[in-house]
Every structure is written in C-alpha cells, then in structure tokens.
Amino acid sequence: MLRKYTEKFLKMDRRLIFALLTILMFIPLIKPLGLPNKAVGVSCQQVYDFIENLKPGGFILISLDYDPSTRPELHPQAKAVIRHAFRKDLRVAVMTFLPGSTGLIEEIFATVPKEYNKKEEIDYVVLPYQAGFVAVMTQLGSDMYSIYDKDKNGNPTKKMPVMKGITNYDDMSAVMCITGTALLDQWVLYAGDKFHVPMLGGVTAVSQPGYGPYLQKGQLKGLIGGMKGAADYEGLIGKLGKGTTGIDVLNLGHLLVLFLIITSNIILFFMKRF
Amino acid sequence: MLESLFAFVNKIDVASSVWVSSSMGMMLGGWLAAGLTIFMFSFLYKDNPFFKIAEHLYLGAGMGWLFQVSFFSVWMPKIWEPIKSGEDYLVLIPALLGLSLIAQFVPKISWVSRYGFTFVMGYGAGLSIPAELSTNFLAQISGTIVPLFSLGEPCLTGAALWGAFNSFLIFFGLICVLFYFFFSLEHKGAVKKVSNIGIYFLMLYFGAVFGNTVMGRFSLLYGRFDDLYKYSGSNYSYASIIIFFALVTFFVGSHFVDKKKKLKAK
Structure with a gap:
C-alpha cells in the first residue's frame, strides 16, 4: 500500500509541481511574509x-x-x-x-x-x-x-x-x-x-x-x-525595493525544492532496501 | 524624401509615447503584458495556439525594437548626419564594410562579404588575443599560485592562517582537477586518488552553479508573477484574472472537443 503511494509520488506529474510552485510563490505577493535577509554576501x-x-x-x-x-x-x-x-x-x-x-x-x-x-x-x-x-x-x-x-x-x-x-x-x-x-x-x-x-x-x-x-x-x-x-x-x-520583497518568494521556492529533493531521496533510499 | 520620412516616423513616435502614458494606454499595455505572459506560461500545460502567437509576437517585437534603436541611435547620428552635413565622409568606409556583410545572403555577390569579414576577423583577433592571454590566462595563473604568507606580516594570526589555508586549497583544487583532465597517464594508484579528489572539487562547483541557477530562475519567475499580480488589480480591470480564467476555459473546452473527436474516430 505504502509502496504504491511512494511510487506514485515519484512519478508525480510535473505540472503538479508547477502548480504548487505557482501557489507558493503567489502567497508572499498577496501577503508579504517579511522574512529577513540576514547574510550579506x-x-x-x-x-x-x-x-x-x-x-x-x-x-x-x-x-x-x-x-x-x-x-x-x-x-x-x-x-x-x-x-x-x-x-x-x-x-x-x-x-x-x-x-x-x-x-x-x-x-x-x-x-x-x-x-x-x-x-x-x-x-x-x-x-x-x-x-x-x-x-x-x-x-x-x-x-x-x-x-x-x-x-x-x-x-x-x-x-x-x-x-x-x-x-x-x-x-x-x-x-x-x-x-x-x-x-x-x-x-x-x-x-x-x-x-x-x-x-x-x-x-x-x-x-x-x-x-x-x-x-x-x-x-x-x-x-x-x-x-x-x-x-x-x-x-x-x-x-x-523589489530585491528585498523577492526574498520571501525565493525562500519559499527554495524550501519546496529542498522538500522535494529530500523526500524523493528518502523514498528511493527505503525502496531500494525494503 | 528621407528627411520627410524621418519626420513622419518621429511624429508617430511622439504620438505613440503620449498615448501609451495615458490611462487608457496604460490599461491596454497591462492587458497586453498580462496576456502575453499567461500565453507564454500556458506552454507548461501543453502546446497551444496562444503560446504560438505570444512566441511570434515576442520575436517580431524584439526585432522591431532592435531595428529602431539601431537606426535612431547608430545609423542616424553616426552615418546619416555626418554625411548629410558634409562633416565627415570617411564614415562611408566602415558603413560600406558593414553593408558588405549583407551580401552573404545573395549567392552571386556573396564574395563581397569577405572584405567585411576580413576586417572583423583581423580587428577582433588583434584586439582579443593579447587581452585574453593577459586577463584570462596569465593573470589567473598568478592568481592561483600565491604565497601562503606575506613577508613582513605576522603569520600566526587567525586571518593570516585562514588566508594561507584558502591559498593552499585553491592550489590543491587546481592540481587535482587538472589531474582529472590529464589523459596521458592511466588513472590508477596515486593518480586515481588525486583525480578523484578533483571530481569532488568539480562537483562542489557544479552544485554551486546549479543552486545559483535555481535561485536565478525563481527570481525571473517572481518578476513575472509580480507583474501579473500588479495587472490583476482594479486599475487594470483585473486583466490577469480574466485572461487566466479565459485560458483555463479554453483548455477545458478543447479537452472535451478532443475527447469527442477521439471517440468519433474510434
């Protein structure tokens, strides 16, 4: 059962990821989160x-x-x-x-x-x-x-x-x-x-x-x-200005990418072993 | 004749810029920008005629803009005006050399383009070879192999030790990566170990580049979304929202029409 769901997750339609990313990136545009930008390059x-x-x-x-x-x-x-x-x-x-x-x-x-x-x-x-x-x-x-x-x-x-x-x-x-x-x-x-x-x-x-x-x-x-x-x-x-307001969007976008990379790798790791 | 044509074009330019900055012009501009952006994004769902329209418009408008900027900023002040005023006829030489490149498109006289290309090649090579050697080769070698400590300065401070470590790391990384790309020695034993370390250095670089690429793409996406959000306001008559839902309706409709056609074909 779990295997079926995990396989489905790995074969997810990429358009779903696009939709998820769009929603996630529009949130701070509508309501800014004000995430700080603390590390200056x-x-x-x-x-x-x-x-x-x-x-x-x-x-x-x-x-x-x-x-x-x-x-x-x-x-x-x-x-x-x-x-x-x-x-x-x-x-x-x-x-x-x-x-x-x-x-x-x-x-x-x-x-x-x-x-x-x-x-x-x-x-x-x-x-x-x-x-x-x-x-x-x-x-x-x-x-x-x-x-x-x-x-x-x-x-x-x-x-x-x-x-x-x-x-x-x-x-x-x-x-x-x-x-x-x-x-x-x-x-x-x-x-x-x-x-x-x-x-x-x-x-x-x-x-x-x-x-x-x-x-x-x-x-x-x-x-x-x-x-x-x-x-x-x-x-x-x-x-x-626009650079600072973009930080919210970048942070959320990066979190989504990190989540997808980490989750997919964990699933693959366990699927190979069990 | 040409003078009156330029005057006419200028009049159109002035009139269009006045119209574009009017409230009606701003609103229509918003609709156009929002529509073209959504049409371009619609390709993520599937190829469609709206995407094609936007793609062709983008190319056409881009070329049109390039032509008018080049015409009014380069051709007019640098060639036309000096010749017209009799100030400088020498500009005809580079102008003719430049025009000769277009002969490439006419097979019978394509040989004429060689004169232009010869000049471009000779001039370009003469300028770029010494500059490239100095900036991207010699300067980078001296930048890679630097002394670990500076003479006359204390060595055991945190900054000096950190600097020495960085200098050594860059040198070590360079040697390892160079070993990876050295194919005249069989990669086994110590050579293999060094070239394997080189792979890790390369992977670190690729990781940094990929991370930055993701960030760059998200920034560009944010730029378009920011504009779409702006055009979804009441002062633009909710352009983004209306166009988005119109396109969704089109896709849903075309999905059912396609389904019907497939069933009929069966």
Whole structure:
C-alpha cells in the first residue's frame, strides 16, 4: 500500500509541481511574509564599500546591459547602485550595448533622480545605445567624446557640467557593468585590465560563480549577484525595493525544492532496501 | 524624401509615447503584458495556439525594437548626419564594410562579404588575443599560485592562517582537477586518488552553479508573477484574472472537443 503511494509520488506529474510552485510563490505577493535577509554576501559588501569610499563629485560610468528577460534580478541592482551613487553625490554616466536596455534605463531615470533632487546634464547623463562593444570600450580609454559626442537626447556631452574634467578612464573613479550577458568579462578584458580602471559588476545568479576568479585576483573590486545581491544592496543603502520583497518568494521556492529533493531521496533510499 | 520620412516616423513616435502614458494606454499595455505572459506560461500545460502567437509576437517585437534603436541611435547620428552635413565622409568606409556583410545572403555577390569579414576577423583577433592571454590566462595563473604568507606580516594570526589555508586549497583544487583532465597517464594508484579528489572539487562547483541557477530562475519567475499580480488589480480591470480564467476555459473546452473527436474516430 505504502509502496504504491511512494511510487506514485515519484512519478508525480510535473505540472503538479508547477502548480504548487505557482501557489507558493503567489502567497508572499498577496501577503508579504517579511522574512529577513540576514547574510550579506562578501562580494556585494565590497561593491558597497568601494562606492561608499569614493569622494563626492567622483565620476562613475555604469553600463546597464540587460533587457527585460533578466529584469527581475538586475533592475533592482541597478536602481540600488544608482541610488547609492546619488546619495554619495557622485556624478553618474549610464550607457548600454543592448538595445533592449534603453526602455529600462528610461524607467530608472524617470523616478530615481527625483528622489535625490538630481538633474540631467548636471548630476547625471544617459548616453545612447552603441553597437560594437570592443571598439567602444577601447575608445573610452583615449577620448570618450569620439564615441559619445551626444547624449540620448542628442545634446552635446562635452560641455555638460556632469562631464567636466572627464576625457577617458583615467578621470573616472570606477566603471560598473550590470549585465545578464558576458559583457562584464569584456569590460574586465578591455577596460579594467587594459586601462587599470577599477571594475565593479552586477550579474545574474546563474553566472555569479563564474566570476570567482576575477574577484579573487582583484580584477573585479566587487560583485552583486542575482536578486539576493540586489536585496543585500538594498539593505545596505537602507532603501528596500523589489530585491528585498523577492526574498520571501525565493525562500519559499527554495524550501519546496529542498522538500522535494529530500523526500524523493528518502523514498528511493527505503525502496531500494525494503 | 528621407528627411520627410524621418519626420513622419518621429511624429508617430511622439504620438505613440503620449498615448501609451495615458490611462487608457496604460490599461491596454497591462492587458497586453498580462496576456502575453499567461500565453507564454500556458506552454507548461501543453502546446497551444496562444503560446504560438505570444512566441511570434515576442520575436517580431524584439526585432522591431532592435531595428529602431539601431537606426535612431547608430545609423542616424553616426552615418546619416555626418554625411548629410558634409562633416565627415570617411564614415562611408566602415558603413560600406558593414553593408558588405549583407551580401552573404545573395549567392552571386556573396564574395563581397569577405572584405567585411576580413576586417572583423583581423580587428577582433588583434584586439582579443593579447587581452585574453593577459586577463584570462596569465593573470589567473598568478592568481592561483600565491604565497601562503606575506613577508613582513605576522603569520600566526587567525586571518593570516585562514588566508594561507584558502591559498593552499585553491592550489590543491587546481592540481587535482587538472589531474582529472590529464589523459596521458592511466588513472590508477596515486593518480586515481588525486583525480578523484578533483571530481569532488568539480562537483562542489557544479552544485554551486546549479543552486545559483535555481535561485536565478525563481527570481525571473517572481518578476513575472509580480507583474501579473500588479495587472490583476482594479486599475487594470483585473486583466490577469480574466485572461487566466479565459485560458483555463479554453483548455477545458478543447479537452472535451478532443475527447469527442477521439471517440468519433474510434
């Protein structure tokens, strides 16, 4: 009898698992559980410390290279980092190599600068999409105006107050790339290592373990990984957002996966012996 | 001619962005987003025409967006405007090299594309080979084999000992994994033991990657669910709920129709 049920459990229709997961993940959306996020990742703390230690007026170039497919993980990261930069009175330039990012960048800059009373062209500039990342990354090492002579609105960048004293990587405090692609590797390759500009990164959870060697070698000064990284960063700057609310969902989802893995293994263990 | 076409496209762009930010536009946008998301998820139950519609729309809209962003952010300011103003005719050279790649699709003149590819290959290889060697090979070797203790610093502190242990672990793991991938020696005796330890290091890495992958996928799922929850509100006329139940009704109906057809066929 028990054997019959356990066999049934192991041959469960996977659509049942999908349904269970859907219900479980909707619960915290309807009624947030407020589960705490207590363990801040080391590499995320490094990003925070690096930006925190920059002097006001410093210039940070942020390359937002993600599209709607990785938005839930990377959009909260980007918002948190830009908020931190504005809070520290850093000058911010944002660029992208992904056409799909342009709408998401507009979405961030429609709301976040107002929270800190920051003005376009004075405190920040949004640069237009550019194709050919290798050419752009290397050219930014000599004269960035040969590529970005105009901002996304078509206004000349060279005379903007936000760009005062900025010609190339030498004048920048840091470069950060938040991406769901392999573009962070390229930034380390063509900007960080070649022009010795401090590199920071933000990536999806899937690609996070692959950046361990860059962190260990110091080629990356810090890394934010996935939604957990976004939640960590939101906690560090004290402005909670979508990353933090996602922690409830992640915890419940992980508990379901753990339950299924452990239960299936226990059942298999006993079925083999009895 | 081209100028008036650009002006017309710009007018449409401005008009559409005004309409999209209106309350009606926002609500229809919510219905569209919720509908397409639910259509995509419906594949988890089984393949269906709604999933196909959403899939094709996704590809088409993606390509359309890519084209317009490339056109207005690259082609217009980098090629069209410098030529039109007579500022810089040299941009014609990279533009023609780029256009030559399209010749690949016309068999009779496909040889023209070689000029573009030659440039891309030469330029790409020249830039990437030294950079790759330096960043991903030499720098990683020096990062893997590091001194256990630094000269002039105390060795018996907790941090120094922990650092030394980490450095040794990385070096030891690297050697064991390299042994696992060394096939010119028969894996038996001491070699087998070392390569077996290498397998454990690899398994640890794969476990970390898999764990992170699960977390990443759940995060993406949460993103869509969060939007669906938003669109289920009264300000979007309960879009998610209505579309979800309409789709469930469709599946239940199609199930009975299929059953009837099967019975008739028998």
